[in-house]
Amino acid sequence: MSTSNENDFGVCAILEKNAVQRTSIELFTLKDRVAVITGGQGGLGLEMALAYAQAGTAVYCIDLAAQPSDQFKHVQKFIHDSPALVIGREKSTQSLKGRLEYVSCDVTKQENIWNTVRQIADKEGRLDICVASAGVLKGADVLEYPAADFQKVMDVNVNGALFTAQAAGRAMVKHNSRGSIILLAGMAGNIANKDMHTTAFNASKAAVIQMARSIASELGSKGIRCNALSPGYVYTEMTKEFLHDNPNMEKEWRSQNPLNRIAKPQELQGMALFLASDASSFCTGSNMLVDGGDTAW
Template identity: 45%
Template sequence: MLRRGFAASPRIHANKPIGVAAALQAAKENSTGPVQPQLYDGFSLAGRVGVVSGGNRGLGLEMALTLAEAGAKVYALDLPTTPGEEFRAVQKYIERFDTGAKLEYVGGGVDVTDQKQVWDAVAEIGNKEQRMDIGIAAAGILHGAPGLQYPADEFQKVMSVNVNGVLHIAQAVGQQMERFKTAGSLILIASMSGSITNKDHAWVAYNTSKSAVLQMARSLACELGPQAIRVNSISPGHIYTSMTAAYLDTQPELYQKWAGLNPLGRLGRPDELRGVVAWLASDMSTFCTGSDILVSGGHHAW
């Protein structure tokens, strides 16, 4: 049961039948004439508000654009005080949409490891928009060192961003969902490295942090389910981004090695996560919570 006062997703109590129920209703009414398919309507995020951490570039920016293309107003949080050229190009692109969607950068920069700063920034968005529907925790860092000599400060830095930072975003967005009593979707970006070990890479801190994100999503999903707040994680495989480029651009042989580690024989592109992001953020996935969605080119399938 939904907790009293919380609004169910439109697809839970639809105003009109959908799917097979719609076809049966049409047969019962013996109606004729053109019928408008409803499938794509379920992916619409028109009028909804989303927050994306790590939204200045890379996967975060790709995901922010995905939400905007579905009609949402999107607020990007990231560490730089001002957004980069890539972000500004995407922002101008979205301004050309005729849908009411928008992409805004939370000025001054937001450090996801600072809980109060994150809570305050997202609360201000809530004050402005008077609703909150989607949260994507995409900020993350990668650092490697031999496990037996891993410096404590470097290990803690990875955990602070990749674990604490994800929790802070989930908390901040979830608080606003609770505040406005709306159903919502929290999407935590994990990694296939949370459930496997990357062959020949000493990434004990990164792998540990991503495993923690998987459990965080499951735990929050169980806790927040009664409030109709869904929590899922996405585990990308080897995707060519600005973060992985730091390794790959200086080691061409590593690029080929990573590409050969999955059945498709190539690295993924950031845009290949758009579909799963749109699905999890929308009413098309209202019975999905506590799940991890692998997008790894089949890396796990060998």
């Protein structure tokens, strides 16, 4: 099933039909779409899940815990209790009302994540969006980095991203969906973070960026897009804990980008919506940096 019609908006639609079926702002809506997000019960995963649900998507948040966190339940209730958002023109409006669901699964187990995503897509009859945002960070001096810690980072950040993208791609092909796969990479995949002992994490994010390009190249003929989303420093629970233990680093992080600040989690919502929606229909194989200009210096 196609999620976009290139002839129902824009200048050509006006010239050919003297009318448009959609306005440009409607390109960013996700009415009746279905999404899966790994690492979705907190952090940036939950932030993106909120954005998609508010745009009209049924979002399945996949995480390791058997039961969702209180934070997830609170956001889930907020979405459930919120009125539908109405957008559009007088005679052609969309009522956007999404929802959040929780599913427990280990992304490092290929067969498990394949089956989980397949069951979700079969239940909903489609799959349009996949975000692989499950990740871990284990820091250590490069000369002392334990093999087990290095492998753990690779298992979750690299293998987990691949297995999730595979699961989504298989479901999208099965249900004839011209979907969007988004791999959460990071600024760390483009540069070596100053004064940070995170060799494994940096290597894993560089791998994810290249993985997105490769997946995009293979699945483009099936109408499936794949892009990497690379945030800079963001105030997540993980970074808050790090800054609490290393109070001098916040000033250093701020000084490393032209905006002289650290991003708020909600500042990733716009890019996440763009990559998931018809607004990015010709965007694939890209690495979208949202880093406050950190990598510009």
